[in-house]
Amino acid sequence: MREEFALLAGLEEQDVAELTERARRRRFAAGEVVFHAGDPADTLHLVRAGRFAVRITTEFGATATLNVVGPGGAFGELALLTPQAPRSATVAALEDGETLSIHQLDFDRLRRRRPQTDALLVGVLAQRVRELSEQLVEALHIPADTRVRRRLLDVVSAYGEAEAGAVVPLTQEELASLAGTSRATVNRVLRDEQARGALELSRGRTTLLDPDALAQRARGAFG
Numbered sequence: 001m002r003e004e005f006a007l008l009a010g011l012e013e014q015d016v017a018e019l020t021e022r023a024r025r026r027r028f029a030a031g032e033v034v035f036h037a038g039d040p041a042d043t044l045h046l047v048r049a050g051r052f053a054v055r056i057t058t059e060f061g062a063t064a065t066l067n068v069v070g071p072g073g074a075f076g077e078l079a080l081l082t083p084q085a086p087r088s089a090t091v092a093a094l095e096d097g098e099t100l101s102i103h104q105l106d107f108d109r110l111r112r113r114r115p116q117t118d119a120l121l122v123g124v125l126a127q128r129v130r131e132l133s134e135q136l137v138e139a140l141h142i143p144a145d146t147r148v149r150r151r152l153l154d155v156v157s158a159y160g161e162a163e164a165g166a167v168v169p170l171t172q173e174e175l176a177s178l179a180g181t182s183r184a185t186v187n188r189v190l191r192d193e194q195a196r197g198a199l200e201l202s203r204g205r206t207t208l209l210d211p212d213a214l215a216q217r218a219r220g221a222f223g
Contacts, residue, residue, distance in 0.1 A: 005046045007074045010120050015110055020046075023100035028052075028093035030169070034075075039087045041079035042104045047071050050097020051158050051169065055090045055177075065178040067131070068094065068170075070158025077124055080107050094169045135180075144181040148189040149218035151179040152199075156208060168206040175206075193217075 008016045023046070028034060034045065037056060045052075047069055054067040054075060066089065069075050075091050111117045138147055152175070156166045170178070176186045190206060193199045198214045200207045208214065 004048075004072060005074065006072055007044075007046065007077070007120060007124055011110075011114070011117065015114060019102060019106060019110055020100055022106045023102045025098065026101050027098050028096070030093055030095045032093050034091040034093065034099070035087050037087050037090045041076065041082070041085060041087045044074060044076045044080055044102045044104070044107065045091075045099040046102065047073050047075070048098045048100060051094045051155065052091050052097060052099075053094050053170075053174065055092065056088070057090070063177055064180075065174055068155045068158050068178070073158070074124070077121060079104055080121060081125075139180045144179065144185050145189050146218060147179040147181060148175065148186050149193070149214055151175060152206065152208075153211070153215055153218055154178075156211070164209055164211060166208045166211065168208070169204070170206070171204050 008019070011019075025048075026034075026045075028050070034052065035041075049071055051068050051070045052075060053065050054069065055063055055065050057063055067075075069091075076087070078085065078088065107117075138150070142150075152168055155168045155170060155175075155178070168175070172183050172186045172190065176183045179186065190199065190201055193214060194201050196210075196213065198208070198210045198217075200209055
């Protein structure tokens with residue numbers, strides 16, 4: 001079980017077993033919201049299946065996708081460190097999925113018994129900061145076409161290595177918000193990649209056909 005979830009990788013097997021035994025298994029249908037921004041925050045979710053989008057709403061009413069979390073990942077970890085604060089983002093299932101929901105009180109019991117557990121949380125939050133910093137640098141210095149290609153690969157990699165036949169269950173609007181660009185740009189890039197044979201477009205999803213070629217262009221090696 002430690003190997004299944006990156007967040008728990010540094011814990012003793014017996015601690016992981018106790019924590020997951022207390023967890024509540026929750027299933028979500030595609031499109032279902034796990035929690036909304038502003039909701040009370042008292043649980044951490046470990047993803048067992050499916051992919052989940054982390055979104056915020058800007059002051060102008062637009063929705064921006066910050067991240068996509070797949071199996072082995074986690075979301076809602078801020079609830080473990082700042083239980084009085086509300087949720088900072090909305091999380092919704094992109095496809096049918098399942099999580100283990102761990103209550104803040106159960107995690108606190110482990111933290112009192114194993115103070116080193118805090119180092120795991122700090123590590124996760126530090127990784128989040130690095131990812132956001134990289135996204136900011138990309139938004140300022142990387143062309144939008146390249147960002148679209150990279151976000152496509154990021155969503156697929158939530159399941160592991162990108163392989164031919166892998167499906168990206170995002171609409172063009174959702175991919176645009178994740179890449180920080182317009183739907184028109186996403187549409188143009190996707191159609192270009194379809195013409196090159198790297199992917200196939202269908203309603204509400206994109207199927208990779210040649211992920212290696214897409215990855216090469218995402219690195220900026222070719223236009």
